[in-house]
Amino acid sequence: MDRTVGLLGGGQLGQMLCEAANPLGVKVVILDAENSPAKQVNAKASHITGSFTDPEKIRELARQCDILTVEIEHVDTHVLEEIAEEGIEIQSADGKTTRKKVQVQPNWKTLRTIQDKFLQKEHLAKHGVETAVSQAVESDKSGLERVGKELGFPFMLKARKDAYDGRGNFPVMSAQDIPDALEALKGRGLYAEKWASFKMELAVMVVKTSDNTLAYPAVETIHQDSICKLVYCPPRGISTHLQEKAQDLARKAVGSMWGNGVFGVELFVMENDTIILNEIAPRPHNSGHYTIEACPTMSQYKSQLLSILDIMPSFPGNKIPSLSPATVMLNILGGASKTSHNALVQSAVATPSAALHMYGKESKPARKIGHITLVAQTMAEAEKAMNPMIALADEMRMERLPAAQRIAAKATSMAKSASKAELQPLVAVTMGSDSDLPVLKPGLALLETLGVPYFVTITSAHRTPARMTDFAANAAANGFKVIIAAAGGAAHLPGMIAASTALPVIGVPVKGSTLDGMDSLLSIVQMPRGVPVATVAINNSINAALLAARILGSYDVELRQKLERYAKDMESEVLGKAEKLEGAGWEKY
C-alpha cells in the first residue's frame, strides 16, 4: 500500500481510479492536462502537467513512481518498454545517477498488442479465442473489392490504431461504399472484419493477477451512434449458462495477455448462441462503471489497483459477485447546449436508487460527461426506474443529432421501445396439459395482481419428457426463482421437474373425473426422500401463487408487505361477513 502508482491519463477512468485509491491510502500521481478530471479529486500528490503521449513527461512520471499504469491504451509503448526493461535514471541525493526499477502494469507487450486491433485479433486467434474473421487489407479500391469478394458484403473496415467509440470504423455495405470508406479512414493502417450478425452485445470485466484471472458478471451493453449507451447487469433474456460462457471466453482471452490489471472485454452473442470476442481494452471500461455501486467492496477500479499492486484477493470460482440483484447504467453524453443535460442530472438526483457520477468535464455534444447507475431488487424494477432517464437521454440525442439522422433515429427508437417492456419472469408456471389451465387461472390472476412477473407453458411428463427435463434443468439459469407445476391423475410432472432442478417446486394437484383428486394429491405429495415438492391443496392454484409470492417475499420486503396487506384484506372481508351475520341473524344472512 505504500507504493506510488503513476497514471498515464487523467480522464474519468483515472478519476474513478483515484476515488478508489484515496480510501485505500494508495498514492496516485497523474500525468495529464491541468485540472483534468482525475486531478480534481486527488490532492494527495503533486501531479505532472503534460500529455500522456510525451516520452519525456512519461519518464518524469516514472521517476516519482513504483508502478506505471494507464487509463487509455493509446500511449507510447516504446517509452514504457524502455522504462520497464531498463529502469529509469534518477539522481540520488549525492548527485550520482542511478537506475530505478519501475513496473509497467499491464505489461507494455499487452498494450502494444491491444492498441493495434489487427495484432490483437491475430494474437487472440493464435490463443484459440473465437473472434470475428479479420484480414489485413491493402488500402486501395481493388484491395477492398477483393476483401468484399472473400468476406462478403457488408464488411467492417477498421483502423488498426487509435480507434474508440466507433471512430475508426466504417461499415462497407457494398462495393459502392469503398471510395467513401477509403476517404474516411485515409492515412491510417486498416484491416477488414467479416460482418458479425449478433443478437446481443455483452461485456465482461476481467482482472488479471500474476497467476489467475477473475471475472465480473457478464453485462448486456447497448450501443447507439457507436457509443456505449446502456449497460444491464445481468443481461436480459439470456441464460446464465451463456453468461458463464462469456465469462469463460473473456477470462481465456485476458489470460493470454502479459502483466496484471483490469481488462474490459467486449463480446457478441451470435444468432446461434455462440459467443465471439469483439475487442479488449487493457484498463477499466465503460461497461464496468456499474461495479462501483453493484460491487461496493470491489469495483473495477479497486481491482485495477489491487491487481497491479499484486495484492488482489481470490474469489470462489474466480467470479466477483454483484451485491445488487439488478443494475442499469446509463451514460450521460453532452447535449446540443452546455445545459442540455440538466434535466437528466436532476432526474438522477431525484431518483433514490440512482447514483450520479459527473466527471467535471466541459460539456460538448456527444462527449461522455457523466453516467448514472441504478440498483434494484429486480430488473423489472430497475428498468421501470431508469426508463424515464433513458427517455430524457433520448430527447437530448434528438436535439443533438442533425435533422437527417433524426428521423431515422426516431423510427428505430420507437420500434425498440415497443418490443421491450418485457420483465424477467421469476415464477415459471407449467402444467401437464392445457386442460389444467382453468385450475391455474385464479393463481395466474393473483400473480398479476401482486405484480410478480411469471411465464406460463405446458410440459407433459409423459408426452414431452425431454422438453420437461430441459425446461426444469435450465429454469435456474433462465432466472426463475420458483416453479409451479400442476397435474392430475398419475401426476408425475411436479415431482419429475423437482428431480431436474434445485429450485423450489410447488405442486398443484388437479382434480380429475374420478377419485376426487386424491390420485393427483398423493402422486404429488408422496415424493421419496431427496426430492421435495411443496404440495398445496387440490385445485388450489391461489395458494400455489401465494406460496410462490411468499418464497420471493422472503427476500423482497416490498412483496412481503403486499402479502401482509393481502392477509389484512382477507381478514377484513371475513370480519365484515361476521358483522353482517351477527347483525342480520343467520336466517336472513
Add this chain to the structure above:
Amino acid sequence: MDRTVGLLGGGQLGQMLCEAANPLGVKVVILDAENSPAKQVNAKASHITGSFTDPEKIRELARQCDILTVEIEHVDTHVLEEIAEEGIEIQSADGKTTRKKVQVQPNWKTLRTIQDKFLQKEHLAKHGVETAVSQAVESDKSGLERVGKELGFPFMLKARKDAYDGRGNFPVMSAQDIPDALEALKGRGLYAEKWASFKMELAVMVVKTSDNTLAYPAVETIHQDSICKLVYCPPRGISTHLQEKAQDLARKAVGSMWGNGVFGVELFVMENDTIILNEIAPRPHNSGHYTIEACPTMSQYKSQLLSILDIMPSFPGNKIPSLSPATVMLNILGGASKTSHNALVQSAVATPSAALHMYGKESKPARKIGHITLVAQTMAEAEKAMNPMIALADEMRMERLPAAQRIAAKATSMAKSASKAELQPLVAVTMGSDSDLPVLKPGLALLETLGVPYFVTITSAHRTPARMTDFAANAAANGFKVIIAAAGGAAHLPGMIAASTALPVIGVPVKGSTLDGMDSLLSIVQMPRGVPVATVAINNSINAALLAARILGSYDVELRQKLERYAKDMESEVLGKAEKLEGAGWEKY
C-alpha cells in the same frame, strides 16, 4: 447543484462528504488546517486554511459560499447566527459593500441546542422524546452528594459541552468517586444523568428535509473504551418491531430540530424493551459510515448534501433501505506504534467483501484513522468474515492499553467471544409436540449437513395457541426466511402458522397410530384459498429440509450448488446400486 457548500471542519466526515459531493458536481469549500483529510480528496476549490472555531475565518468561508454546513457541532454558533440572520458583507466589483444571503444548515439553533448536552436533553424532553433522566448540578461535593441521593448511585456526571468519544463523561459509582469526578471535569459546565441500564445500544441516521424526516435502518453499535468500535446492520437479535420503534423515536427527535441535514441519533434499548434516546449529532456520524457500501446510491453523506440543498428525494414509508442484507463496520483506531494497524489494513484488503477507508490521518494511539465495512448476504456470513479483523483490532488494543487495564480487558473479551459464535438462523423448525421430534430429526441433520442455520422449538396449536401466534407473527422480524412445521392427527399447526405470517411455511404430516398419516396429510395440505402450506410427504422431514434449502437457494447460489451436488450424489448412489444389481443379478443382490 450549482450552489457552493462551505464546510466547517475537514476531518474524515468532511472527507467522505467530499467523496459524495465530487461525483454529484457539488463544489465544497473547506475551512480547516492545511492538508486535512477532506482537502486531500477535493482539488475542485481553493480552500481556506484556519480553524473552524475562528469567527473571521468562518466569515471568509461564508463569502465564498451559498450554504454553510458542519462536520462537527463544536463550532461558534454566534457567528453562524449572525451570518444566517444578517447575511455576510461582500465587496461587489464596483467596490461597494453589500450583504449576501448565506444559509446555515442545519440551523444554528439546532447546533446551539445540541452542542450543550443538557439543553439538548431539556429540548427533547419538552418534545416528548424519552431520554435518560438528567438534572443540572452544582459542581461541588455537597451538590453531587445530593444528586446521588436523588438519582441513586451509580450516576453519570457529564460535561455539557465539547464532549465526544467518552471524553467529558465520568461514571460516579458511589459517593467516594465524587472528588475524582470533580477533578476530572474541573472547570466545565456539568449535569448528571441517571444510570441507564441498557441491553443494547442502537443508532439511527435521520435525514431532515424542509417538510419531512427520513430514517436509515437502525444499527447496533458496540462501544469499547467509550469509542464506537463496531456497527451491525441490522442489529442482532432484536425484532424488526423494536428496530422500527427506534427509527420512529429518532425521527421524532430530529423532527423537533430546526433546518435541514443529516443527524446521527444514539439510543438505548432498555431491559424491558423500551427505547430511550441517548444523544444526537447534527451531522454525519460514525454509525452511518456503513451506508457508503450498504446504500450505494444514497449514503449518509449524499443525504447531507441533498438535504441541505433541499433536493432530497422521498422514500416509501420515509425509510431509506439498505441494499446489503447484512453489514458490519469496524473502526480502525491507531495502535501503540505508527505501523500497528498494518496487519489489520492488509487483512481488510485481502477480504473481498470488505471496503477499506483510510482517512489519510497520522496514526496516534486510539485515534480514529480509518474504518472497514463488510457486506454479506447474511449476518452469519458477515460476522464470520469480520471476526478475524475484530481479533486483529483487539490485539492492537491490547498493545495500546496500559498493562493494568489490559488484564481486565482480556477477561471481558474472552467472555464475549465465548457467548458469540451464534449465527442468525434462517429456518425456524417447530412441532406440535416433542413426540414429533423423531420424525424431524433426519431433516434437522440434513440442515446441519447443508450448513443452513436453523432454530428448533415446540409450539402447539391446541395447547399453546398464543405462543404459536406470537412465534409466527414475529418470525419474519426475527430474521427467519422459511418455517418448517410438523404435526400429526388433526394437524392444525402448519396452517395456523401460515395464517399468522407471510413467510413460506412447509408442513410435514406426521403419521399417528391410526389412519396411516392420512389425517395429518389432509389437515395440512387442504388449506383454504389464501393461506398456503407447502406440504411434503408423510413423515418426510428430509424433503421439508431440502425444500427449505431450495427456497433459500433461490437467492443463494452457493447453497444451490450444494443442492446440485446433493442431487448428483443421490444419482451416483442409485447408479452404483443399478450397476451392482446388473452385475450380481437380482437373486444375489
